[in-house]
Amino acid sequence: MNNSRRNFIRSASTLMAGAGLVSALPGSLQAFPLKMVAPSDRLNVAAIGINGMGWADLTSLMKVPGVQCVALCDVDKNVLDKRVAELAQKGIKVKAYSDYRRLLEDKDIDAVVIGTPDHWHCLQMTDACSAGKDVYVEKPMGNSIIECRSMVAAQKKYGRIVQVGQWQRSQQHFRDAIDFVHSGKLGQIRLVKAWAYMGWMNSVPVKPDGPAPAGVDYKSWLGPATMRPFNENRFHFTFRWFWDYAGGLMTDWGVHLLDYALLGMKSTAPKSVMAAGGKFAYPKDASETPDTLTTVYEFDGYNIQWEQAVGISGGNYGRDHGIAFIGNNGTLVLDRGGWEVIPEDNRMAAVPRQKSVDNGLDMHTINFANAIKTRDFSSLHAPVEVGALVAVTSQMGNIAYRTGKKVYWNQEAGKFTDNDANKYLAAQYNNGYKLPIIK
Known part of the structure; x- marks a missing residue:
């Protein structure tokens, strides 16, 4: 070492x-x-x-x-x-x-x-x-x-x-795109959109509880989560769609894409968050988290908007995922395949798509x-610090959705101004496990 x-x-x-x-x-x-x-x-x-x-x-x-x-x-x-x-x-x-x-x-x-x-x-x-x-x-x-x-x-x-x-x-074209955003060429940016339209995701069919598969230590898999009977839907990949273990698309794809929205705007905590959505695509399937959601984060002078939809591929600008920095002079559209700039009238020169070149x-x-x-x-x-900022931001969106309220964040106090929202600040630990408190 x-x-x-x-x-x-x-x-x-x-x-x-x-x-x-x-x-x-x-x-x-x-x-x-x-x-x-x-x-x-x-x-x-x-x-x-x-x-x-x-x-x-x-x-x-x-x-x-x-x-x-x-x-x-x-x-x-x-x-x-x-x-x-x-x-x-x-x-x-x-x-x-x-x-x-x-x-x-x-x-x-x-x-x-x-x-x-x-x-x-x-x-x-x-x-x-x-x-x-x-x-x-x-x-x-x-x-x-x-x-x-x-x-x-x-x-x-x-x-x-x-x-x-x-x-x-660590991907070069993402870093290059943010350098362009920070150059100021887009003019005043009043809105940033981040989205994930997951057309390939199917409904999660309702399945009965049953015994864990042979070789699976289910008690250890649950750990601090609520003790429940084993259900295949809550195991391996699809655990993401249940509140006991994760936060749905918001914390799965949202943390990747909102991360760059926050980086591009040099954002910290939002002033307020509001969200609306639900299980609109597959209302009767087994998942708990919303398959359709729109979330708006309020900052001084601009908003960041998150959109997600399961079962639909036609997202903004013809892309199933991405981030768009919408400025007075033009819009920079960024996804995992590359980035480009679309001018607003003739206020700036277009930038053709700059493709990803690395892994x-x-x-x-x-x-x-x-x-x-x-x-x-x-x-x-x-x-x-980077991981915490975007994870917390994503969780704020889920909290606004779960409370059904526009929630306001008190940065100094480190909590919301709403008691219902503050109930979601900490994950509940069960089965003898305790939330680590580091001093």
Whole structure:
């Protein structure tokens, strides 16, 4: 862990050259000559929650020279055995854990990837920091406003490198687009739209409760969530559509897209939030979170508007997702494929579509690994403050929806002016678990 930044960056260049991706790296990474990784320059990583994005994050991180996976953890033995076997086929032998706390006791592990459902992020991230591990935690960083505060406090108290999975922060065309927004060429920006129209998402059919599948430690999967009978709809991918564990599309896609709306406007907390929507597409299916929602965040001099719709692909500007900065001179439209500027009359020149040229997730994990090696906290593209701001903003939108009110935020007090809204500030912890309070 005491190796130089230069050795690590040389190793990163070795990997990307072998993959034919050197041209996608920032110039600072391309500048160093190629070099093999010495054993002393290795970074031992583990992953907790390896069914979906946790596995994608780990796979990306393992591309970085010097990074080696030494352990996996999942409460679903079927998933755990599958991933262990996949790594074994590549000649990688790892330890397997069903209890993340035992994994965190392993002194051989330098950093962990947390890819569990949202309701577990806070406990596992704060425990990992306390155990002296650096952390890559999936988005949304926390599942409640108070959890986000605890996570920020834990990072500061224990001094660990923590990267939040807002990987668009590392993608070059997103960064270029925000530079253009900040240039002032769009003129006064009075409205920013962010949206996700998920035409590929289907209804979640109602299914009966039943026994958990063999090999699944369902009690551990629930953790601090409300004790309920096992239901397939609440497990694996579709947990996102139930309030016990997550916040629906708002905290799934919203945190990615609202993140750039906030960054472009250099926003902090909104003054007020109002939201309207419901289960309009599939009113009788099993999901709890709204499939259709419009949310308006009020700031001084401008609004940010969030839109989501399941079962529809025709979003704003012909894109199923994106962010639009609407200025007096023109509108910049940004999505994962690129960005362009549409002029308002003849007030400015159009900018043709600037396409994406790199892999945002790979750039994000390189950034994380480099920060670990250098211990340069300022180099992180998505530190806890970034993850907390957008997670809290998204949760504010859900709170406005769930209360059915326009809610006002008191920044100094750190709460709403409405008691009904304040009931949602903290996630409810059950089954003997307690919300981490970091002092």
